[in-house]
Amino acid sequence: MQCSCYSFRRKILATVVSISLPLMASAESSNADLQTQIDVLQNQVTALNSEVQQAAEWKNPNTLIHMAGYADVGFISPENGNDSFVIGTFSPIFHFQYRDVVMLESELEFNIGEDGETEVALEYLTIDWFVSDYATILAGKFLSPVGQFRQNLHPSWVNKLPSAPPGFGHDGAAPISDLGLQVRGGFPLGGMRTNYAVYASNGPELNSETEDELEFELEGVRAEGFGADRDGDKTFGGRFAILPVSSVEIGLSFVTGQATVTELENGVEPATPGLESGFIGSETARDYDVIGADFVWFTGNMSFRGEYVKTEIGEATTGTTTGEGAIWESLYTQLAYRLPGSKWEGAIRYGDFDSPHNSQDVTQVMLGVNYIVSNNFIAKLGYEINDGETGSSADDNRTLLQLAYGF
Amino acid sequence: MKNISNKIYSQLFKLSRACIVLLTVGYSLPTTAADYPEAGNFSNGSKVWADNCNRCHNMRGPKELKDDQWISTAFHMRLRAGLTGQETRDIITFLQASNTKTVVSGATQVSAVISKGSTGKETYEKTCIACHAGDGKGAFPGTPDFTSSDGVLSQSDSVLMDHIINGFQSEGSPMAMPPKGGNPNLSETDVSKVLGHIRKVFGR
Numbered sequence: 001m002q003c004s005c006y007s008f009r010r011k012i013l014a015t016v017v018s019i020s021l022p023l024m025a026s027a028e029s030s031n032a033d034l035q036t037q038i039d040v041l042q043n044q045v046t047a048l049n050s051e052v053q054q055a056a057e058w059k060n061p062n063t064l065i066h067m068a069g070y071a072d073v074g075f076i077s078p079e080n081g082n083d084s085f086v087i088g089t090f091s092p093i094f095h096f097q098y099r100d101v102v103m104l105e106s107e108l109e110f111n112i113g114e115d116g117e118t119e120v121a122l123e124y125l126t127i128d129w130f131v132s133d134y135a136t137i138l139a140g141k142f143l144s145p146v147g148q149f150r151q152n153l154h155p156s157w158v159n160k161l162p163s164a165p166p167g168f169g170h171d172g173a174a175p176i177s178d179l180g181l182q183v184r185g186g187f188p189l190g191g192m193r194t195n196y197a198v199y200a201s202n203g204p205e206l207n208s209e210t211e212d213e214l215e216f217e218l219e220g221v222r223a224e225g226f227g228a229d230r231d232g233d234k235t236f237g238g239r240f241a242i243l244p245v246s247s248v249e250i251g252l253s254f255v256t257g258q259a260t261v262t263e264l265e266n267g268v269e270p271a272t273p274g275l276e277s278g279f280i281g282s283e284t285a286r287d288y289d290v291i292g293a294d295f296v297w298f299t300g301n302m303s304f305r306g307e308y309v310k311t312e313i314g315e316a317t318t319g320t321t322t323g324e325g326a327i328w329e330s331l332y333t334q335l336a337y338r339l340p341g342s343k344w345e346g347a348i349r350y351g352d353f354d355s356p357h358n359s360q361d362v363t364q365v366m367l368g369v370n371y372i373v374s375n376n377f378i379a380k381l382g383y384e385i386n387d388g389e390t391g392s393s394a395d396d397n398r399t400l401l402q403l404a405y406g407f
Numbered sequence: 408m409k410n411i412s413n414k415i416y417s418q419l420f421k422l423s424r425a426c427i428v429l430l431t432v433g434y435s436l437p438t439t440a441a442d443y444p445e446a447g448n449f450s451n452g453s454k455v456w457a458d459n460c461n462r463c464h465n466m467r468g469p470k471e472l473k474d475d476q477w478i479s480t481a482f483h484m485r486l487r488a489g490l491t492g493q494e495t496r497d498i499i500t501f502l503q504a505s506n507t508k509t510v511v512s513g514a515t516q517v518s519a520v521i522s523k524g525s526t527g528k529e530t531y532e533k534t535c536i537a538c539h540a541g542d543g544k545g546a547f548p549g550t551p552d553f554t555s556s557d558g559v560l561s562q563s564d565s566v567l568m569d570h571i572i573n574g575f576q577s578e579g580s581p582m583a584m585p586p587k588g589g590n591p592n593l594s595e596t597d598v599s600k601v602l603g604h605i606r607k608v609f610g611r
Contacts, residue, residue, distance in 0.1 A: 066479035095479040100445075100492070103482055128482075133492030136485070148463075152487055158464040186489035195489020241489065246458035298462055300540075301548045338548040341577070345548075375465035375549075375582055406464070 066095040069107070072156035074402035081396065087112045088156055088402065091123060103128045124177055124225075138182040138199075141225040144175035145184065145197035145239045146253040147292045147307045157406030160303075160336045160347040161368045162382045163398075167309070167330025167353035174309045174330065175204065175223035175255065175290060178235065193243040202226050203235030204288060206313065207263040208321040216321040218356060219265055221288070221311055221328065231285040233258040239292070247299050253292035258285040259313065261321045283321060287314030301340055306333035326356040338372070345370040347382075362388040362395075376406040445496055449590065452501030453537035455494045461547040462488070468582035469505035469589065477502045505589025527604030530597055534590045535605075543609035549582050553609035560610050564602060571598050 072088035090110040097103040107123040126140035143151045149168045153159055167173040180201025187194055204223035208216040235257025243249045261283040289312045296305040308331040315325045332351035338344070347368040354361050368382040380402040388394025460466050472480060477499055485495040524530040531539075540546040543553035551559045559567070559577070569575075572595065576583035587593040593601075 064475055064479050066476055068480065068483070093483075095483060097479050097482060100482070103479070105483065105486075128486060130482070130485075130492065138486070152463045155464075184486060184489065186491050186494075188491075193489075197489075249462065296462055300545060303462075340545075340548075340552065372465060375467055376471070378465075 062099050064095070064097040066097070067092055068095070068407060069093040070155045070157045070404065070406040072162075072402050072404040074162060074400060076401075077399040079397045088404075091155070100130055102130065126182075132185075134187045135183055135185040138184065139180075141177055141179045142182055142199070143177050144223065144237075144255075145182070145199065146175050146237065146255060146290055147239070147294045147309055148251065148296065148305070149307055150174055150176060155406065156402065156404035157376055157378060159404075160334065160345070160370065160380075161349055161366050162380045162400040162402035162404075163366065163384065165307075165330070165332035165334075165349060165351040166362045166364050167328065167351070167355075168307075168332070170224070172330060173311050173328035173353065173355075174292070174307075175221075175237075175311070177225035178202065178204075178223065178237075179225045179227060180234070189242070193246070194241065195243075196238065196240045198238035199236070201235050201237070201257075202229040203231065203233070203257040204259045205230060205262040206259050206286070206321075207265050208261050209265040216261075216264060218261070218313060218321060218324075218326040220355075221259065221313065222263075223311075230262055231258045231260040233285060235259075235288065237290065241294075247297060249294075249296050251292075251294045253290070253294070253309070255288070255290035257288045259288040260285045261319065264320065283319040284316050286316050286325065287312075289314075301338040303336045304334070307331065327354070328356070329354045343372045345372060358389045359392045360388075360394060362386050378404050380404065447493070447496035447498070447500035449497070449501050449504055450533045450537075451494075452497030452499070453505075453534070453589065455490070456498050456501055457537040457546045459488050459490065459494075460484070466547055466549065466582055469502045469585055470583065472502075472506075474503045474506055477506070501589060504591065505585035524597075527600035527602070527607075530593065530601040531604050534588045534593065535601065538584070538588075539605075543605070549577070551577050553605055554611065556611040560606060567602055568595075568598060571602065 069090075069092040071090040074086050074088055075083065076086055077083040088111065091107055093105065093107045095103055095105055104125075104127050106125040109121045109123045111119050113119050122141060124141050124143050126138040126142050129137040129139075131137055145151050147168075149165065154164060154168075156162070170176065178199065178201035180199055182197060182199035182201075184197035185195065187196075203226075204221050205226055206221055207219045209219035210216045235255060237253070237255030237257075239251050239253040241249050241251035290309065292307070292309040294305070294307040296303065298304070309329075311328045313326045316323050330351070330353045332349055334347065334349040336345060336347040339346075347366075347370065349364075349366045349368075351364045351366070352362075353364075364387070365385045366382055367385075368380060370381075371379045373379060380400070382400045382402070384398045384400065386395055386397055388396075457466075469477075481495050481499045481502070484490065484498075485492070490498070524533050538546055538550050539553065540550075545552055553560055570584070572587060574584055574586040587598065
């Protein structure tokens with residue numbers, strides 16, 4: 001009996017050992033795997049911690065670097081001329097900001113000319129010093145604060161129509177940009193809000209042109225931010241606007257200074273080398289004055305705006321160019337309406353531009369339909385009805401298609 | 408020699424004139440701005456945002472940029488739109504608070520001062536009115552007209568509560584409403600109250 005019991009115990013012991021040994025071996029193996037996994041996880045957590053710390057460090061900088069801008073491409077079909085695909089512009093805007101103390105802003109403008117060459121221009125570059133809640137000092141090349149179109153509305157994703165109003169482009173009535181020192185900001189006035197900009201700058205230059213090689217006439221005002229003041233007198237200007245209610249803004253602008261003819265155009269090759277500089281050297285500074293007024297009213301789906309600007313160049317007593325002064329004058333009004341609950345928008349604009357040259361004068365009505373794919377990506381179709389001097393390009397109606405993207 | 412002296416005097420005169428201007432500006436205004444980023448007022452920010460951005464261009468929704476990108480963008484627009492520094496801070500506060508944060512940890516974000524009303528009417532006036540307007544017809548394109556008989560208010564409370572709490576983009580609207588109108592302090596009870604107010608005042 002004892003023997004059988006002993007045998008039974010041995011059997012049980014053998015069974016337990018035979019079961020336990022593989023389990024123990026398996027447990028040792030699982031522990032090793034687990035340890036390996038823990039080690040791997042530990043390494044990953046350490047790496048993630050390091051990454052998060054670096055990310056957190058970079059996301060709280062005193063210096064911010066930011067790029068914005070806009071671009072547009074399109075198709076132009078004049079009634080008398082060839083249809084063309086065009087690249088309007090690619091305009092990256094760079095911001096380098098240090099806290100709320102200073103920001104460097106710069107916009108470059110790239111486009112492709114008719115000859116296929118890529119053209120680059122510095123649209124503006126300013127260092128903006130935020131000196132108080134109500135004033136910022138800008139130094140450098142800045143967009144002209146005269147009116148609203150040049151400083152706020154000209155980017156293609158902002159402009160409701162695929163072209164600029166007549167007189168608000170280059171050599172038009174409205175100044176484009178200038179180089180100098182500007183103070184701008186906004187402040188409450190009673191129950192109203194206001195904003196302002198005042199500046200001192202190098203001012204514009206003039207160019208004159210001849211058709212008969214006998215007499216030069218003033219061709220245009222090149223108010224595009226020159227890096228030197230060739231007439232020696234600083235130009236002063238600014239804009240003041242009030243917002244009697246939040247949906248209405250009314251602004252008045254002025255500029256006054258001097259400007260000189262610095263370029264004689266249209267291929268008059270001087271018979272004697274150096275004669276052209278002699279011509280330029282005889283030019284004297286003329287009075288340069290600009291006045292402007294603008295308004296905007298927007299409510300819900302509708303916006304209605306308008307702008308008037310007049311540039312006047314005074315007489316000169318000496319010089320190659322005719323002594324008479326000249327006036328450039330332009331106005332436009334624009335109504336835009338977006339269909340409620342849809343992405344479709346209609347726009348109509350009336351514009352009129354008068355210059356000293358009949359071939360440039362134009363009265364224009366532009367009709368447009370926009371499809372707002374997203375708030376910063378807009379497909380525009382426009383038709384310009386131009387009434388200018390018969391036979392001139394200013395008299396040619398045009399159909400324009402444009403894709404504009406703000407980023 | 409006399410000419411040279413005159414030129415030097417003339418240049419010194421011009422230089423001193425410029426220095427006087429700069430010193431006047433420097434002493435009359437703080438040379439450095441206040442703490443950065445300084446918290447603004449959410450409600451005022453939403454109002455200033457709605458009142459100003461649409462004056463020139465289509466509204467850009469809070470989700471279009473990251474929090475730090477909104478800072479530079481808002482400072483850029485401060486100059487363009489003639490905003491005050493306080494208005495700029497308010498707008499940044501509103502946009503950052505309304506932004507759906509894909510990266511929360513470490514993001515440059517101001518501490519939003521977001522108040523909420525105790526009644527549906529107060530909450531509407533502090534949080535909703537900037538976009539939906541006092542008359543409920545929408546302050547700018549893309550916001551629905553509450554007064555329309557077959558408009559958004561024809562939907563059930565549960566659907567509208569879900570839209571308000573989680574955010575929603577209406578068909579045809581290029582911009583989404585942020586969750587809770589951008590005010591994370593709103594509770595479900597607050598949302599229910601403001602929905603009741605909207606139905607009572609604008610419902611047909």
